[in-house]
Amino acid sequence: MPRYTKIAMLLHWLVALLIIATFFLGLSMVAIPGFSPTKLKYFSWHKWMGVTVLLLAVLRVLWRVTHQPPPKLASIPDWQHKIAEGMHYLLYFLIFAVPISGYLYTYAAGVPVVYLGLWQMPAPLAADPELKATLKTVHYVLTMTMAAAVVAHALAALKHHFVDRDVTLKRMLPL
Numbered sequence: 001m002p003r004y005t006k007i008a009m010l011l012h013w014l015v016a017l018l019i020i021a022t023f024f025l026g027l028s029m030v031a032i033p034g035f036s037p038t039k040l041k042y043f044s045w046h047k048w049m050g051v052t053v054l055l056l057a058v059l060r061v062l063w064r065v066t067h068q069p070p071p072k073l074a075s076i077p078d079w080q081h082k083i084a085e086g087m088h089y090l091l092y093f094l095i096f097a098v099p100i101s102g103y104l105y106t107y108a109a110g111v112p113v114v115y116l117g118l119w120q121m122p123a124p125l126a127a128d129p130e131l132k133a134t135l136k137t138v139h140y141v142l143t144m145t146m147a148a149a150v151v152a153h154a155l156a157a158l159k160h161h162f163v164d165r166d167v168t169l170k171r172m173l174p175l
Contacts, residue, residue, distance in 0.1 A: 002070035003171045011060040012172060015053060015095065016150070022049040023147060047106060047113050050099040051121065057095045070171055075164075087153055094146040101142050105135035 004012070029042035072081050103121070106113055110127030114120050125131070160168035 001167050001171065004069060005063075005067055006174065007063055008060075008067065008069070009172055009174045011056060011063060013174070015056050015060060018049055018053050018056070019095070019098075019146065019150065022046060022053065023143065025049065026143065044114075044117065047102070048116055050102050051113065051115050053095065054099040054103075057092075057099075060095075061092065073166060073168065075166055076160075076168070084156070087149065087156070090149055091146075091153060094142060094149060098139065098142045098146050101135060101139040105132065105139045108132040108135050 003009075025042055025046050029039055029046055032039040032042070103113060104124065107123050107125050108128050108131040110132075112120050112123065157169045157172075160166050161170070
């Protein structure tokens with residue numbers, strides 16, 4: 001069975017876990033009323049995780065460009081391959097767009113991003129209340145789109161594994 005490389009698997013699962021953790025941390029932090037040390041700490045962690053996802057996404061794309069994925073499974077109809085390809089493009093787009101929109105939203109709100117509490121990231125724009133409101137909406141919509149795409153992607157993998165009984169999921173598992 002042709003499989004993805006170990007590095008591709010590591011980047012896939014690491015990014016997936018970070019995205020899921022960042023999503024739920026984001027839901028938790030916005031549910032905390034007012035400003036508190038806990039809320040501010042969660043916001044910092046959320047931003048750090050977003051920057052990490054972005055950095056890993058760059059590595060992931062570089063790896064994908066320089067390493068061929070396993071061939072398509074002949075047992076899967078062409079229309080399913082096309083849907084899977086479209087979903088992968090959407091996921092790659094969102095893996096970049098969500099953290100970038102959050103980064104821009106943070107600076108539009110006039111708050112710096114200090115990665116891991118050590119390195120202040122460049123400020124691509126100045127504080128702007130109108131842009132802040134727009135970017136907040138953009139970040140939210142992109143995030144919810146990513147959540148739906150991740151769920152659809154996971155359900156498709158499980159369908160291939162349990163219903164179709166093919167090796168689609170096994171090719172990405174490090175076992």
